[in-house]
Amino acid sequence: MNIFYTPDISSHNYTLTETESKHCIRVLRHKQGDLLILVDGAGNWYEAQIIDPNPKHCQVQVIKEIREYQKRDFYLHIAIAPTKNNDRFEWFLEKATEFGIDEITPLLCEHSERKQIKHERLEKVIVSAMKQSLKAYLPRLNNLTNFDTFLNENEYISKYIAHCDENAPREHLFNLVKPVEKVLVLIGPEGDFSPSEIEKAAQKGFRQITLGSSRLRTETAGVAATQIVNLVNEK
Secondary structure, three states, rough: OEEEEEOOOOOEEEEEEEHHHHHHHHHHOOOOOEEEEEEEEEEOOOEEEEOOOOOOOOOOEEEEEEOOOOOOOEEEEEOOOOOOOHHHHHHHHHHHHHHHHOEEEEEEEEOOOOOOHHHHHHHHHHHHHHOOOOOOOOEOOOOEEHHHHHHOOOOOOOOEEEEEOOOOEEEHHHHOOOOOOEEEEEEOOOOOOHHHHHHHHHOOOOEEEEOOOOOOOOOHHHHHHHHHHHHHHHH
């Protein structure tokens, strides 16, 4: 079953965008009467039928609606420094969305090598991953945010900073996270967080964590943290 992103759907009759219409009719070769799945990114899942297979403005009619489809009882926010290689950061966004994540904030840190992001491009990666993994909730992608600014704007009870300083006291994330929590995890750039950033986070109540004995790339660490939190909530 093919899924189409329809963020502005508000009635039982809907016209797909020109891009989605072309993909539906020209690429996938759907015809009148075929069934499609629509998701709005806000948790609503629709089964719809094609009533006008126009390749520029395909019209569909909703025949079934499910609210809060597969809604989770926990919340995961990963704040992560974008990698120098943009493909690797897109890989993180794709895999984190597939596993399940609610919010992502790209962080600008002292050791960051990438200081700009293409927000629209990254949004498309997330939308594609949401559709591919059969989800109805679209993770929120925030703007690139300075590390200090981010610390001063976020209040979470369960918040963690992952870093590689083996001389600092760290606990494994898996042993700290509890089910049904609102969780925030900070992941640093390729050069890791600076000592001053780690100290600032600790002063703001962030617990220092490790994700295992292996030294992980930034994007791998982000995916590992995402999977750990999801696993704890699936036990």
